[in-house]
Every structure is written in C-alpha cells, then in structure tokens.
Amino acid sequence: MPIKLGPxxxxxxxxxxxxxxxxxxxxxxxxxxxxxxxxRMVAPQHFEQYxxxxxxxxxxxxxxxxxxxxxSELLGNKIERGRSLAKIEATLQAARTVNARHIxxxxxxxxxFSRGHAANEQVANVFSGIVDRVAEIWHDDEDEFPVFPWIKxxxxxxxxxxxxxxxxxxxxxEEVLEVVNHVEGTVPVLNIAHIHARGHGRMRTSxxxxxxxxxxxxxxxxxxxxxxFSGVEHRTGNAMHxxxxxxxxLNFEPLAEFIVEDGGWLDITLISDSPxxxxxxxxxxxxxxxxxxxxxxxKAREDRRxxxxxxxxxxxxxxxxxxxxQAKAREATKESPEVVEEKVEEKKPAKAKKAAAKSxxxxxxxxxxxxxDVFDFEEDDDDLF
Numbered sequence: 001m002p003i004k005l006g007p008x009x010x011x012x013x014x015x016x017x018x019x020x021x022x023x024x025x026x027x028x029x030x031x032x033x034x035x036x037x038x039x040r041m042v043a044p045q046h047f048e049q050y051x052x053x054x055x056x057x058x059x060x061x062x063x064x065x066x067x068x069x070x071x072s073e074l075l076g077n078k079i080e081r082g083r084s085l086a087k088i089e090a091t092l093q094a095a096r097t098v099n100a101r102h103i104x105x106x107x108x109x110x111x112x113f114s115r116g117h118a119a120n121e122q123v124a125n126v127f128s129g130i131v132d133r134v135a136e137i138w139h140d141d142e143d144e145f146p147v148f149p150w151i152k153x154x155x156x157x158x159x160x161x162x163x164x165x166x167x168x169x170x171x172x173x174e175e176v177l178e179v180v181n182h183v184e185g186t187v188p189v190l191n192i193a194h195i196h197a198r199g200h201g202r203m204r205t206s207x208x209x210x211x212x213x214x215x216x217x218x219x220x221x222x223x224x225x226x227x228x229f230s231g232v233e234h235r236t237g238n239a240m241h242x243x244x245x246x247x248x249x250l251n252f253e254p255l256a257e258f259i260v261e262d263g264g265w266l267d268i269t270l271i272s273d274s275p276x277x278x279x280x281x282x283x284x285x286x287x288x289x290x291x292x293x294x295x296x297x298x299k300a301r302e303d304r305r306x307x308x309x310x311x312x313x314x315x316x317x318x319x320x321x322x323x324x325x326q327a328k329a330r331e332a333t334k335e336s337p338e339v340v341e342e343k344v345e346e347k348k349p350a351k352a353k354k355a356a357a358k359s360x361x362x363x364x365x366x367x368x369x370x371x372x373d374v375f376d377f378e379e380d381d382d383d384l385f
Contacts, residue, residue, distance in 0.1 A: 006033035131185035165194030165239030197234030230273035
C-alpha cells in the first residue's frame with residue numbers, strides 16, 4: 001500500500017521561498033511529495049530553481065508534481081482555447097524541468113456546450129493533443145538534454161484531469177472518468193473536497209470512499225490514484241473555498257480508515273490543498289498512523305480471543321459477547337462528576353476545616369468590634385450634650 005503525502009506548494013514554515021528549500025523542509029517532516037504551483041503563470045526567472053528541484057527529485061526519488069493554470073477555458077471559443085493552451089504549454093515545459101510525475105489541469109466552464117457527450121468529446125480531443133505534446137517534449141531527438149537525465153531514461157508526465165467543485169464547471173466525477181477512459185496518458189485527479197461539495201456533502205464514511213475508489217478502478221482499471229484533500233466550505237452543490245480540515249464537515253478519519261482497512265491495493269498520492277498546507281499533510285499522516293494502530297490492536301484482541309477459545313472450549317463469539325458485557329458494566333459503574341465532587345468534599349483535611357472555622361470566627365469578631373466602636377461613639381456624643 002504505497003502512500004505519499006505532501007503539500008500543494010512551498011511549506012508555510014519554510015524560511016526560504018524556493019522550491020528546493022521547500023523540498024528540504026518537506027523531507028525533514030517525513031513527507032514524500034509536493035505539487036509545484038504554476039496556477040497563474042510560469043516565470044522564466046524560476047527556471048534555475050525548477051532545474052535544481054528536478055535534479056534533487058531525480059537523485060532522492062522524491063515525487064514531484066505540478067499544477068497548471070486555474071483559469072482554463074478549454075471549452076471556449078478558438079481564441080479562449082488558444083490562450084489557455086499557451087499557458088498549459090509553459091506548465092508542460094516546467095513539468096519536464098522539475099521531473100514531474102503528474103501535471104494537474106482544469107478544463108473550465110462549459111462555454112457554449114451543455115453537459116453530455118458533445119462536451120466530453122471536445123475535452124477528450126483537447127487532452128489528447130496535450131498528451132501528444134508532452135510526448136514530443138520528452139522525446140525530442142534534436143536535443144539530448146544532458147542536464148535532464150530523467151527525460152532520456154524516464155517516462156513522460158501523466159496528464160491529470162481534475163474534478164471540479166462547482167456545477168457550472170466541466171469536471172464531475174463521471175465526466176472526468178469518461179474522458180480519461182478514452183484518452184491514453186491521462187489520469188483522474190480526485191479532488192475529494194470538490195467531489196464532496198459537488199455531491200452536497202457525500203463523502204462521510206469509509207464506505208463512501210470504498211464506493212468512490214471501486215468506481216474509478218472499475219471504470220478505468222487502475223490502482224494508481226492522485227488525490228487532493230482539504231476541508232471545504234460548500235453550499236448548494238458548489239465549493240466556496242478551502243478550509244483547514246478540522247473546520248470542515250469533510251473529515252479525514254473515514255478516508256484514513258478506508259486506506260488502512262481496505263486500501264491495501266492502492267498506490268495513492270495525497271496532496272494537501274488546505275490553507276495550512278504541510279500542517280494538514282502531517283495531520284493526515286498522523287490519522288493514517290492512528291488507524292494502523294487501531295487495526296493492530298483489533299487484530300491482537302482477535303488473536304487473544306482465538307487462543308482463549310481454544311483453551312476454554314468457548315466460541316469466539318461467546319467470548320466477544322462477554323467482553324462487550326464487561327465493558328458495558330465498567331461504563332455503568334463509573335461515578336458521575338457530582339458524586340466524585342461530594343467525596344472530595346468529605347475527604348477535605350481537618351486542618352483545612354479548622355482554618356475555615358478560624359477564619360469564620362475572625363470575621364465574626366471583626367463585626368463585633370465594629371459594633372462596639374459605634375456604640376462607644378454614641379456614648380461620647382451623650383457626654384457632649
């Protein structure tokens with residue numbers, strides 16, 4: 001069950017803001033991947049750090065990924081589509097330089113198309129051209145690329161088609177799977193927050209994740225998954241914005257439970273889209289480890305119960321029932337906070353009680369003294385008259 005976790009961009013805690021420094025921090029945190037963000041543009045002055053990141057990733061087997069422009073219009077008119085493809089071309093060049101395994105791309109608004117076969121066919125044609133362009137970049141016979149050994153020895157980046165989180169954008173789970181199923185070289189990018197929001201909060205239990213991954217596996221026959229995860233605020237089937245995981249109704253625990261219990265066949269990369277980036281990536285890693293510990297504890301109890309059944313001659317179900325009854329009995333005998341408080345009051349030391357009594361006596365004497373002073377003053381007044 002290979003699983004890699006990392007943030008979408010340079011970690012917030014990174015003192016330097018370059019990709020290479022971000023990679024160093026990610027590795028020191030025990031994470032294994034990151035997604036470089038080129039969501040608006042690819043600046044030429046960043047080429048040197050892209051190349052350094054590619055060299056480091058190649059030497060350390062660190063998984064690099066890259067995200068293309070957010071505002072694509074691949075279903076727009078010829079001018080809009082051409083403008084989007086020019087931005088994507090810059091992302092493809094950067095992906096080659098950083099040795100990216102996945103390139104995540106958006107499709108954008110439906111434009112003049114409505115949902116259905118025509119829109120999906122147009123998207124499939126566009127992504128087919130993008131896959132061909134990636135192959136050209138990686139297998140350019142005119143250039144030997146001596147500084148990019150991974151281009152000669154490796155395989156081209158996979159084009160990721162990301163699920164969208166809004167109803168007016170192309171990219172429902174079904175649409176993405178249909179296109180990926182028809183275009184070789186593409187993979188679905190399962191943005192769990194988007195799927196959750198577009199489905200009106202559908203991802204709630206480990207069974208929901210089981211259905212999701214089984215659906216993808218049955219549709220395109222893969223065990224490799226590239227996923228984004230974060231909290232999300234959503235309304236009427238639309239994602240509003242990302243949030244940290246703990247402040248969302250999209251919990252990570254059910255996904256961690258599925259990965260540990262039923263995801264032994266998965267090869268999964270999980271990217272944290274949360275505003276907390278590496279902090280929530282670490283939170284996801286901790287939850288997966290916690291689920292693994294729970295699984296080990298349960299297996300240990302089952303083994304102990306099995307051994308005890310052989311010794312006593314009782315069935316495992318009977319022993320399990322007895323354990324459940326004993327646990328309920330322990331819960332029932334737990335004292336309420338009020339009872340505990342009363343007992344604590346009863347057990348107060350005698351010295352404390354004496355001190356309280358002495359304090360009370362002192363207060364009373366002060367009151368008495370104050371009263372005598374008043375009457376003395378009145379007697380003095382009588383003498384004056």
